Amino acid sequence: MDNAWFEVRKSGPLTGEVTIPGAKNSALALVVAGCLTDETITIHDIPAIRDILLIKELAEDIGLHMNEKEKNTYELTGRHITSGKLDLAKTSDFRASYYFVGALLHKVKTVQIGYPGGDDFGSRPIDQHVKALSALGATFDFKQQYYEVTSEKLTGAEITFDVITSGATINAMLAAAKAEGRTTLHNAAKDPEVVDLANLLNLMGAKIKGAGTEKITIDGVESLHGGIEHTVIPDRLIAGAFLMAAGVTNGRITVKNVIPEHLASCTNKLIELGMTITEDDDSMTASGTALQGARIQTGMYPELATDLQQPLTTLLTLAAGSSTILDKVYPNRNGHVAELKKLGADIEVVDHQILIHGVAKLTGATVKAHDVRAGTSLILAGLAADGVTKITDVKHIQRGYEDIVGLFTQLGANITLHQPEHQTQI
Ligand SMILES: CC(=O)N[C@H]1[C@@H](OP(=O)(O)OP(=O)(O)OC[C@H]2O[C@@H](n3ccc(=O)[nH]c3=O)[C@H](O)[C@@H]2O)O[C@H](CO)[C@@H](O)[C@@H]1O
Ligand SMILES: C=C(OP(=O)(O)O)C(=O)O
Numbered sequence: 001m002d003n004a005w006f007e008v009r010k011s012g013p014l015t016g017e018v019t020i021p022g023a024k025n026s027a028l029a030l031v032v033a034g035c036l037t038d039e040t041i042t043i044h045d046i047p048a049i050r051d052i053l054l055i056k057e058l059a060e061d062i063g064l065h066m067n068e069k070e071k072n073t074y075e076l077t078g079r080h081i082t083s084g085k086l087d088l089a090k091t092s093d094f095r096a097s098y099y100f101v102g103a104l105l106h107k108v109k110t111v112q113i114g115y116p117g118g119d120d121f122g123s124r125p126i127d128q129h130v131k132a133l134s135a136l137g138a139t140f141d142f143k144q145q146y147y148e149v150t151s152e153k154l155t156g157a158e159i160t161f162d163v164i165t166s167g168a169t170i171n172a173m174l175a176a177a178k179a180e181g182r183t184t185l186h187n188a189a190k191d192p193e194v195v196d197l198a199n200l201l202n203l204m205g206a207k208i209k210g211a212g213t214e215k216i217t218i219d220g221v222e223s224l225h226g227g228i229e230h231t232v233i234p235d236r237l238i239a240g241a242f243l244m245a246a247g248v249t250n251g252r253i254t255v256k257n258v259i260p261e262h263l264a265s266c267t268n269k270l271i272e273l274g275m276t277i278t279e280d281d282d283s284m285t286a287s288g289t290a291l292q293g294a295r296i297q298t299g300m301y302p303e304l305a306t307d308l309q310q311p312l313t314t315l316l317t318l319a320a321g322s323s324t325i326l327d328k329v330y331p332n333r334n335g336h337v338a339e340l341k342k343l344g345a346d347i348e349v350v351d352h353q354i355l356i357h358g359v360a361k362l363t364g365a366t367v368k369a370h371d372v373r374a375g376t377s378l379i380l381a382g383l384a385a386d387g388v389t390k391i392t393d394v395k396h397i398q399r400g401y402e403d404i405v406g407l408f409t410q411l412g413a414n415i416t417l418h419q420p421e422h423q424t425q426i
């Protein structure tokens with residue numbers, strides 16, 4: 001997939017409906033939670049994306065059985081796990097591999113794992129993971145190429161996160177679910193993906209209260225059970241990008257299988273820009289008109305998600321007047337800016353802020369997807385740009401999207417995947 005590219009031609013207005021798949025960022029944690037029980041759990045709506053395929057390979061290596069019962073539904077059985085030695089290259093190829101630490105320590109006592117990869121926005125420290133798991137009784141040994149985490153026994157603790165982090169909140173919950181005694185997480189992330197994991201673990205017999213608030217209490221249990229089924233929450237980040245696609249192409253798009261509340265801060269911003277958004281219980285419809293620039297700040301949930309910042313940037317390149325974007329979660333998340341410039345956007349980064357002056361049109365060029373959401377931002381730009389846009393480094397986009405070409409094509413977009421013949425499509 002390394003040499004594959006997308007060809008996007010000016011399209012639109014995009015119209016129609018798309019069904020939103022299960023959330024990558026939830027599915028990654030839920031699948032790893034399968035390590036916590038010897039019995040079988042069933043999870044529906046696991047997206048067929050690159051990160052999940054990597055987890056599947058890692059699962060095979062350590063003995064976590066992942067049986068794809070039907071498309072997007074997996075049966076997971078942890079009974080046969082014998083090893084905590086994870087392939088270093090594979091674990092360093094995506095971000096969420098560190099969930100194996102929290103989920104495996106009860107079973108194997110030592111976990112050997114590569115440093116986390118994932119999208120590169122400058123600094124993405126793991127100090128809060130280390131802080132939380134150390135408080136529960138784990139010991140970290142940092143080597144040059146990997147780190148090793150050991151524990152004889154995990155015991156509940158009071159943990160106050162220094163920053164709000166969804167990853168460390170999730171990792172601490174995985175580890176604390178079976179730790180002895182009570183764990184209290186203060187300053188916890190409130191993200192829907194945290195709540196989704198708590199719901200799954202509680203179905204398995206865990207005692208977790210308060211997920212979705214800044215204080216989560218976990219009373220450790222001796223064992224968790226299987227025999228349960230759970231469906232991954234819809235991907236709010238994919239849904240948000242499709243709502244924006246309506247704005248970029250002046251179209252009308254309905255996203256089905258969404259939880260509108262998860263998108264509230266995004267919806268409010270899009271309405272402020274001039275879009276019309278209507279909501280049902282599990283669907284939303286967006287239509288675009290001539291849009292106005294705005295001032296944007298991202299933050300941790302329920303603030304506007306950093307993962308929506310990049311597609312929103314594209315929308316603002318075409319909105320009238322000036323806009324500013326400050327990504328408070330990842331101030332250096334601006335790899336898309338230079339690429340949008342190549343398409344004719346009037347955009348620059350000054351002191352970590354993205355400054356935009358809306359232009360009347362974009363023009364196709366060859367651009368590079370530095371990371372998954374930069375890829376989304378470039379697809380949206382390509383749909384609006386005159387001529388042809390070639391987007392390289394497609395593998396980053398495929399970390400987050402099962403069939404992005406199919407989904408956009410179904411709305412009338414002119415987008416095709418080109419790949420050298422010897423490579424298989426995910
Ligand atoms: C697989 C997954 O779910 N990825 C998402 C997750 O990443 P990830 O879980 O890595 O992000 P976090 O929620 O942990 O990061 C939030 C903030 O905390 C900081 N931090 C985090 C951990 C730590 O130990 N120390 C620390 O300082 C980060 O630099 C960042 O500024 O949430 C991000 C923020 O919503 C999203 O962009 C990613 O799509
Ligand atoms: C940043 C992202 O992913 P990850 O944390 O897996 O790198 C993302 O999904 O936008």
